[in-house]
Amino acid sequence: MKARVHVMLKDGVLDPQGEAVRRALGGMGFDGVEGVRQGKxxxxxxxxxxxxxxxxxxxxxxxxxxxxxxxxIEMA
Incomplete structure (x- = not known):
């Protein structure tokens, strides 16, 4: 049996990694990205x-x- 757990920062918690990704995408010409939340x-x-x-x-x-x-949690 397998389980997959998706972990994300809660709303309102600053996400510096997500912000760094958003800025990097903008620098690469992807101007339509308004926000990024990174999880695991x-x-x-x-x-x-x-x-x-x-x-x-x-x-x-x-x-x-x-x-x-x-x-x-996703159980499979």
């Missing part, structure tokens, strides 16, 4: 009996800083 995707290979609640606990304890980040 974590893929987990899990034992067949691992449930989404266990993955949620992983996110809360380690994979996401829930003070400034939100996350979304």
């Amino acid at each position: 995707v974590i893929e987990l290979d899990l034992a067949p009996d691992t449930g989404e609640e266990t993955v949620r606990e992983m996110c809360e304890k380690l994979l996401a800083n829930t003070v400034i980040e939100s996350y979304r």
Whole structure:
């Protein structure tokens, strides 16, 4: 079983990496980009009996800083 966790900064939290990407894109001639938010995707290979609640606990304890980040879990 696989799980994919998408982690993003919450709205209102400054994203300096996203801003650097936006500026770089503008410098390359991509003028239509008004904002960039950068996140991360974590893929987990899990034992067949691992449930989404266990993955949620992983996110809360380690994979996401829930003070400034939100996350979304996809189980496959």
